[in-house]
Amino acid sequence: MNPPIVTFLNNKGGVGKTSLVYHLAWMYFDLGLKVVAADLDPQANLTAAFIDEERLEEVWEGNSDRNTVFRCVQPLLKGIGDIAAPKLENLEKIEDGLYLFIGDLQLSGFEDELSSQWSACLDGKERPFRVISAFWRLLTQAATDSEADIVLVDLGPNLGAINRAALIAADYMVVPLSPDLFSLQGLKNLGPTVVRWRKEWQERIPKNPATDFSLPTGQMQPIGYIILQHGVRFDRPVKAFQRWIEQIPTTYHTEVLQESPESLVPASNSSTDVNRLALIKHYQSLMPMAQESRKPIFHLKPADGAIGAHLSAVRNVYFDFKELAEKIATKIELPLPSLET
């Protein structure tokens, strides 16, 4: 059984998505799961959140041939072979049981190839399928090697070919949003696009001529959205956020789930909507403190500057993320270990 692959996608940037994935990865680890966090965003922000520049320099400037996502797909891109599947030692071990599949700025160079091979799949040749399924095969390999219970994938904010290939690899999709016009408009593009991708992939699967490697089923099932206030600008009236928040359930329902507006449970206002996984508040000064210490907020200690009132805020963040992690786990039917064994 492959562990669930959960992607986080929004086509509007700057909503705090990477930091959300980072904190969730730590929370699942804290709750006792083995986690792989994969950075498929060519901006590599998730990677930068986990490891410092010195280590990054070692990795990116070093010679190891398959320590980043890009280097693993490179042989395929050069046409000299298939992907170079990562071994456990090519994943960055953050803790025993928490691994990072390192991102790479060069990954953007894969975009064109993914784009052209997408239509080539329809010709029924083998290589296009190898290219399109590359991410999925890398992620499942990484998950198998590390005995992971869950794989979390961070993506760049666009609807390009890299994200299409990543979504095909995904079992589940979570949409992080900020309560503003841009995110809401973004949903109207995102929803139909994902539905189209799913359909197009289903058309392609039967045309695969090769039998020696398996393909992802392309579930990419949307399991809900998370409202993040990190991206909120407080120079706009607070009342306006509420207005956007109110519109999110309907937009998500009609555009992402593609269900008729009438089927939305009438009582679903913004806070009772079943699709809303969480509303994550702006953590003000805790976020820069956490980034500087290279820790999730809920691991901050007095030595990091979290003193007095900060510490109780730190505890609230812990419970916010714990609740969110449990909610996602329930939706994807992932059992969480109890601490007692």
Add this chain to the structure above:
Amino acid sequence: MDWQELAELFRDLESDRVERKASAADGKKIRQAICAFANDLPNHQKPGVLFIGVNDDGSCANLSISDRLLTELAGIRSEGKILPMPVLRVEKHTFDGCEVAVIVVQPSDAPPVRFEGRTFIRVGPRRAIATLEEERRLNEKRRAGDLPFDLRPLPSASTDDLDLDIFQREYLHSALAPEILEENQRSIEQQLVSLRFCTPPPEFSPTNLGILVAGKQPRQLVPGFYIQFVRFDGKELTDPIRDQKEIDGSLIDLLRYMDEVLQANISTASDITTQPLEIKKPDYPIVALQQLIRNAIMHRSYEQTNAPVRVYWFSDRIEIHNPGGLFGQVNRQNFYQGVTDYRNPHLAEAMKNLGYVQRFGVGIPIAQKQLEKNGNPPAEFDIQDSYLSVTVRRAA
């Protein structure tokens, strides 16, 4: 524990002093088991043993036991996730033709031992988190005799000398896991005892640890618990003094204020001509100074001396003087060769809980590495019988 005894335990599928793991992949479970054995709730007063490389039913898992695996397992001791630091031994053995890694865990002198802020115990063949009642039993097991300085009661102090506000607001949150605190129905007295800040009833008096970490004015009770900071305008002790401070207060205040003093005294030169980008170069790397001064606070002797930790800042060097010579198994020959010992192990625990220590046994290597990176010569240690000093020189 010899091979014979281990072999008997290896074959004994019933013993609750044994736990088997097929592989080392589940690091958390291994650490929980070590924590549970260290707590020794059933009171065996004998070590608990973890066999890695064998299945639950006793059959061999054919795991290859590499040096790297053994080193990783041995590293669990000092990574600071299990507090206070567990006493354990890691060995490779072959029993009935099956190669296994063996971790032998001694019962702790000062339970409750916690992993990630949770007290794990063994109840028969399973592991669990201690209930209030079980924690109380663990507290009572803490032996009275032969205690390290930091666990001894301080007879002249009463709970009035503790700043309960700091204790509850800052220390509890740092030491215990959030869910444990959430479910916590313990009284403040129970909390103080369970974190070793007070001795268990009937005496119920603050320990040295309690006073140092959360005392209102620890210096009144432990006279040497402060840092004397002097900045000289020259290279000699007799040169004029530019600045001087006595930094005292509870551990939390003391360490925080020390960081600020260091920040304020380090000068950072900016080079804007040699490269298109401005190069910033401090005269001393702050991380190295922090490590060395925190080390001094953690390892110094607080007994039979009223001397403070001294930080003398000269124009060409910084000297950190520390009362108390080397301790325990550390001697002049093996100093800084990877051997560590703790005069104040529970103070070390508190500093780890507060985040001032990342991992045990790496302070000096980190300091040296940072000095090298910044272009300073390596720190020089002067080891005497009753004091230790370290000199850090300015970057050229």
